[in-house]
């Protein structure tokens with residue numbers, strides 16, 4: 001494997017074939033030229049990279065529990081500030097290098113939107129210097145694909161199976177970007193594993209701000225979205241091209257849309273071929289797909305409105 | 319007048335010890351009756367007397383989680399809590415000990431909900447007795463101060479987390495005279511903290527908190543158990559050193575008029591004070607009564623306790639916590655200790671007292687000693703003043 005890419009997260013970990021998580025981690029860490037400490041919430045990334053006596057991590061790494069990665073990094077970052085003042089950073093002289101250690105968290109959507117939300121909120125509010133990266137595969141994948149508050153409407157998950165009377169997940173997913181943004185942090189962005197150059201650019205910006213920053217990165221999951229293992233990039237692209245997952249940034253409270261699509265593809269282009277949405281293509285569920293389309297368009301309209309685009313027709317304008 | 323002799327609450331005394339220790343990081347969340355510790359320490363910090371960073375986290379779960387991060391980064395880390403806070407930390411208490419992180423937790427012991435109750439008992443710390451933390455109990459303000467200093471050093475020497483426990487309100491909020499050691503003496507006693515490994519060492523990157531399946535997990539737990547057992551000897555040495563520098567005798571337990579006693583009570587924490595007074599009174603009346611006050615509860619010094627109690631005819635074990643559906647925690651430990659001395663199981667009665675801050679008076683203790691004298695021994699758990 002590429003030597004540069006595996007400099008911080010080595011090969012030999014045990015993510016599923018066709019998993020996008022390592023590409024996200026490597027892209028993020030590759031942008032960091034300073035020393036870095038990684039904290040990781042319990043989940044797929046953690047269990048596949050740290051099986052004792054092995055570790056895929058070539059940078060300092062800590063996994064504490066599921067819901068507390070942000071609190072954990074608060075402790076690490078605070079320790080760094082105190083010990084730096086005292087000239088007690090191991091391996092660094094007192095006046096030392098001008099390099100500042102960077103702190104990065106990786107957490108799944110469950111560990112971020114749900115069980116880890118309080119810990120994340122606290123760490124953001126206190127203003128620790130860290131980058132939080134949520135790899136969003138829209139469910140609790142490590143435990144077999146249960147619904148999280150990031151799971152999309154209509155999805156078949158282990159806890160929301162469709163039936164004669166049920167369409168699958170009946171809740172529209174939580175807007176974590178707005179929640180994080182409400183903490184008044186300087187930089188956050190929505191990204192996608194299918195667009196690594198865009199992710200790279202966002203990591204750079206995120207690291208440049210003082211205080212916390214946040215990246216929400218879509219990570220199509222071959223195992224639980226149920227598509228062939230060669231296709232995570234394809235589904236990432238479809239998510240973007242249908243406006244299901246727009247790429248955007250919130251910089252000092254200002255929204256910036258990164259991809260303006262001339263003509264968005266119909267949502268079916270994203271849904272079809274994914275086992276978790278298969279049931280939606282039954283004639284009786286036609287209305288559900290229409291609803292999803294409506295929601296995608298409405299949310300995208302809102303986003304355009306937030307970016308200052310006049311002439312949009314979302315509720316915010318009224 | 320001794321300038322090191324001060325009138326302090328238990329909370330303020332622990333905060334004085336912390337000031338002298340000068341920890342690096344203190345993640346903390348408020349809960350009664352832990353608040354006097356933190357209020358006093360925050361003042362020391364605001365006055366620039368320490369270099370500590372206090373992280374005012376959003377929950378106890380995050381207080382202990384941040385402590386794990388900070389300690390793994392190689393910073394000397396302390397926190398403080400009570401009751402629901404300690405219960406909320408429970409998941410991460412195991413992680414701190416499993417990762418062998420020498421965090422010190424100061425606990426102002428308090429009852430657990432439901433029903434909600436803010437007063438003293440030992441339900442919170444007993445709920446944490448199997449988490450792999452060393453647990454040291456304090457009888458009074460002086461001991462709360464002393465144990466904070468010993469606890470910090472013990473944690474770092476054993477590479478295990480330590481809970482230093484005082485009784486909520488009874489000790490945490492009561493003003494008593496305490497003699498502090500000079501700052502320099504404390505600094506010398508605890509020394510500089512030099513971590514074994516640190517997350518901040520990018521030249522020697524370490525993975526903390528791995529996944530270990532059945533192949534290795536059991537082995538880790540056995541190693542962890544021998545580490546906590548070994549901490550007992552380390553404590554004994556530190557207690558001896560501390561006795562020398564302070565002139566105050568420290569150890570696994572205190573034997574009060576125990577040597578030739580026929581009846582004895584075993585207890586943890588502040589009630590030892592009331593029992594001592596009762597023992598004095600009854601001794602004055604010519605009764606052979608005594609007290610064994612346990613200081614070191616985890617790891618439990620079974621062998622030494624058995625030796626101390628050997629020869630005593632009847633024993634009452636006082637627990638300030640219940641273990642629903644079975645015998646309470648201290649009683650169980652005493653029975654386990656006395657297995658080494660044949661025939662003793664039948665001479666020991668379990669008493670539960672003081673739940674949710676319920677008072678216990680000398681007359682209640684006298685009655686227990688009377689019962690012991692009359693051989694009123696039973697396998698039933700007895701409740702003092704529960705009505």
Ligand SMILES: Cc1ncc(C[n+]2csc(CCOP(=O)(O)OP(=O)(O)O)c2C)c(N)n1
Nearest residue numbers: 042043044066108109110111139140141142
């Ligand atoms: C307190 C707690 N509750 C539940 C679990 C079980 N658990 C472990 S990983 C996981 C799913 C993680 O989901 P997510 O954060 O979305 O990450 P992913 O699995 O998708 O990588 C769950 C539910 C746990 N480890 N700890």
